[in-house]
Amino acid sequence: MGARVLNGLAWLVAIICVAPMAAAALAALMGDLETWRGLAGSVLPLYVRNTLLLVALVALGTAAVGTGAAWLVTMYRFPGARVLELLLVLPLAFPAYVLAYAYTDFLSHPGPAQTWLRAVTGWGPRDYWFPNIRSLPGAALMLVCVLYPYVYLLARNAFAQQSATAYLAARTLGQGPWGAFWRVSLPMARPAIAAGVLLAVMETIADYGTVAHFAVRTFSTGIYQAWFSMADRGAAAQLALCLLAFALLLAGLERAQRGEARAYGRGGGGAGAEKTRLTGWRGWVATLACGVPFAIGFALPVVVLARMALGSGQSLADPRYLGFVTNSLTLGGVAAAVTVAGAVLIGFRARLHPGRLSRGLVLGAGLGYAVPGGVIAVGLLVPFAHLDNAIDAIARERFGVSTGLLLTGTIWLLVLAYMARFMAVALNTYDAGMATVSPNIDAVARTLGTRPLALLTRVQIPILKGSLLTAALLVFVDVLKELPATLIMRPFNFDTLAVQAHRLAADERLDQAAVPSLVIAAIGLLPVILVCRSIAGRRPAGAERAGYAGAGSKSEPGTA
Known part of the structure; x- marks a missing residue:
């Protein structure tokens, strides 16, 4: 050959x-233009609105959670920081639709959360209001919980690779920790954060299981319904073309951002500054801030799915x-x-x-x-x-x-x-x-x-x-x-x-759905463990002394 x-x-x-x-x-x-006219006059505006709103919520959520967690574990020492540094990656093991199944059972009216609330307060079924997880904001929350590690990994590496010189100069000139972060560190890490957000957004528009389970009508559900429910391949193809154009636009943006990110290396090549120790209530607040995403995105779903599976x-x-x-x-x-x-x-x-x-x-x-x-x-x-x-x-x-x-x-x-x-x-x-x-x-x-x-x-x-x-x-x-x-x-x-x-x-048989969901999540842990090992193996010399544990070559989410 x-x-x-x-x-x-x-x-x-x-x-x-x-x-x-x-x-x-x-x-x-x-395809037939009549089909397109029918779509444009009926479901297309709803698909566009829901898809854009879902993308906006996921983008904001993953940016806030991923960037905040990355800044805390990179710049501060607090109780459990070394463990949380790796645990924050674990939600990548879950598909978003598996999380949706777990929280639908947990937060439903007969589920553990509302049952406990009624037992503690003595309220009846109509005496209180409880948020509906099966909604567009609920779907966005599920996606944020499993996709924020994309932003976390890239932002964490970006913060760790920055020279401490600029940050310390800002502190010397009178900026507090928040001001130095907002005016110096965050702009330097912006390309990496943007790349992570765009990866999360691309996964969002590709999602079907979560939005279908929550009955949120987006382009993904529209393609499936047009193909199977209406047996209209022309409509499915036209909806697919709209989504394809949006996805390719995002792909171009992601590649452009990734190209710019290469210019932001270890600016100045200086050694990292010593991590600031957070003591007292500040340290526990930082622990809580990093622990909540892990608990919601991994620990609680595992417990809920295990309980469902055992009783199924x-x-x-x-x-x-x-x-x-x-x-x-x-x-x-x-x-x-x-x-x-x-x-x-x-x-x-x-x-x-x-x-x-x-x-x-x-x-x-x-x-x-x-x-x-x-x-x-x-x-x-x-x-x-x-x-x-x-x-x-x-x-x-x-x-x-x-x-x-x-x-x-x-x-x-x-x-x-x-x-x-x-x-x-x-x-x-x-x-x-x-x-x-x-x-x-x-x-x-x-x-x-x-x-x-x-x-x-x-x-x-x-x-x-x-x-x-x-x-x-x-x-x-x-x-x-x-x-x-x-x-x-x-x-x-x-x-x-x-x-x-x-x-x-x-079919609303969530207890039985927990068994295959747990198997999928268990297998999904394998690449996440590889990512964690890659992070641990890329600590630069002096990282422990400098407080930049985990710094090293930037690894793409899901491809480490």
Whole structure:
């Protein structure tokens, strides 16, 4: 296999990743305008309003919680700070829709929270008002609880990498801790904070499980309803195009912010200042401020889901659940292998032939991470359904037999959707590993007559085994949590843990939905543990003395 074959395979993978978005856009433009007029006059304004409001609430919430927690653990010493520094990352293990199931049970009228309130106060059911968690603000709260670690990780690294000189100069000139933070440290960390917020926003517009469970009508729920409830592929494609345009705009903003963030290094390269010790009530307030996000986003949901699971009568040893687990593991394993292999081909091609074309190839292949799973599902199903129908028509006409659906509704088409959705995760991890490999190694191997395939298999892949394993694990867990694409594209009678959890929750059987939800969260802990280990392993020399524990090379959320 020569360089031309590897190059061709890299282009094929990139085309497959871009094809769903192009197909969704084409199907929308070719759709019936009457459908679009009907949408514009009925549900479209509601979808736009709810989606924008949800995005605004999540952006503000993740920025406030993530930045505040990052500043406290970076600049201050208080009770439990060292432990909370890592615990604040753990909510990343939960999909937002799992949190939604837990809090729906916990805060509902017969749930523990209101039952306790009535027992303590003696109130009756109509004697008090209680906030409704199944609302747009409730959905925003669930998303903030699981997405703030994106902002926390980036902001924490940005604060830790800043030189103490500017901050100390502001304090010397009479600024208090709040003034120095607001006027010096926060502006320097702004690009990293903005990048984290944009990542959280992209996850928000891609979410389906949370908004569907809370009956919040957004573009994601509209795509699914148009496809299944109304059987209107044109409407689904047109809604997907609107969401695609918004997602690509966010992807461009995220990439621009990330590019600017590289300019904000350890400004001045000076040693960090000693952390300020918070004593008395101030220290406990800081502990509470950092402990609440962890408690709401991880600890309490684990307790609630465990209680629900124990009383559900469900068992993972049941043959049906073994089938769900097997299906989930199969999809996750196959998708991880295919996606990582594709990332290696694209990354290797970009390393052999650096330039604008290669950068465009990498950018195009990685855009799917900013695109909701529902958009990718529609973009793949529409053209492949036409292809299946065309093949069936030709077979009927020439051979008198029906081929049925050869591609649509198969595992392999679903795997292609996962590859397009999560290629950016594998590419980022591969690039992070390759950044540690000197180009001189490639040059020496080529000088000794090593062909491209041998260079890849005998030199680079053995060096990158750790990075490739990490990439495979991250893609595997992302596939387990992916809901919209799986719901739309899964083969008949082929359900996964995510689908089962969603189905049971949709039927209000929340106790039974807790079992698959806990399994998904348990598996989701694996990449979070990797992130925590990466944070612990990147402490610079003198960090403990300087109080900058955890500083180091910036790691992308979900790709450490």
